[in-house]
Amino acid sequence: MPRLLDVVKLRAGYGMFAVLHDISLHVDEGEIVALVGSNGAGKTTCLRCVSGLLEPRSGDIVFEGRPSPGGKPHELVAAGLVCVPEGRELFPGLSVRDTLLVGAATPRARAARAQNLERMFELFPKLRERQAQLCSTLSGGEQQMVAIGRGLMAMPKLLLLDEPSLGLAPTIVKQLFHTISAVREQGVSILLVEQNVRTVLKIADRAYVMENGRVELEGRASDLSNDPRVIDAYFGVGSKEHV
Ligand SMILES: Nc1ncnc2c1ncn2[C@@H]1O[C@H](COP(=O)(O)OP(=O)(O)OP(=O)(O)O)[C@@H](O)[C@H]1O
Ligand SMILES: [Mg+2]
Structure with a gap:
């Protein structure tokens, strides 16, 4: 499948504070890719860079083979990259x-x-x-x-969703995830930040697990949902999982 979004060695932060340390990830056409990780890991910061709202310190963001026009979200929207914050x-x-x-x-x-x-x-x-x-x-x-x-x-060709299920009841979350799959069926690729890790891994093709501004794990969603490191950190009692 052709590459839609390529993020290579992205570094970003706020003032003196470095948040993202060499983040690399990609989304191919037709994929649902999940981005998960603890609070403060840098997921929103990553989406803000990709959608042109935050200027990276270094690294490359390439959308449909063209370097992203940093700081120009409207141009990215016109090109087909849309973020739901x-x-x-x-x-x-x-x-x-x-x-x-x-x-x-x-x-x-x-x-x-x-x-x-x-x-x-x-x-x-x-x-x-x-x-x-x-x-x-x-x-x-x-x-x-x-x-x-x-x-x-x-x-959009690529829709970025930042925690769409936040604050919703479990039955509504299920419906929402069903709808996200339906949106993909209509030809939209999706990069999805989610705290409902177990549920998101059921609809995603691939996933990245971020911690402290770094990608700690990545792979096929089906493999990650059986990975003991993911199960211990995100599926267990006391984890953020609430579905
Ligand atoms: N505007 C800002 N100014 C200064 N620091 C910020 C700003 N926005 C975020 N941060 C800091 O950057 C770090 C990463 O934040 P970010 O919002 O990207 O995390 P996140 O993974 O989306 O977390 P959550 O799951 O809680 O939404 C945090 O330590 C946060 O306090
Ligand atoms: Mg966030």
Whole structure:
């Protein structure tokens, strides 16, 4: 499968504080790749670099064979790389429908926004019912659907999702993961940061385990879900696993 995203020896941080130490990872076309690790490991920092929000100190980020235009998230969105950030960041005063339409900001996405809006309502039937409702009055799960739907309205080739299941009940998490698989079936590749390690390894093709700004383990998701190091650190009693 062709390489969609290549991150090579990425270093980044905030001020004097170094967070990422030589992170290398890749996503091939059609893949779901999971990025997991403890709180503070650097997962969000990594997504912020890939989506152009944080300038790396060194290393390469290559999207579809071209070096990433660092610091220019809008150019990356136009090129097909879209990030749904941690914490959703919806405008509370906008309706569901308007929020989805805001996602179709590029000329390419604007031209197809009517069909795509219909596609979003097929993917998330709940949002069709609630299209006139203000985002501030939606449940957590519904807000997450809107945030993902808004990202998809930009017609990404690669969707970065930062902890989409945060704060959701286990049954909603299951549905959400089912939807993420359905999005992949529609031809979108996905890089997914998740704390529900056991569950995410069921839908991912491959995964990277990050600790303290480094990739500690990587491999096929099915292999990692049987790896004692992953089971001990993430599946056991007292781990962050809550599904
Ligand atoms: N804007 C910032 N300024 C200074 N330090 C930051 C900033 N954002 C993150 N950090 C620090 O960088 C480190 C990595 O944070 P990051 O948010 O990337 O971790 P994470 O793996 O996403 O964690 P979590 O699972 O809690 O979301 C942490 O020690 C954090 O305190
Ligand atoms: Mg994070």
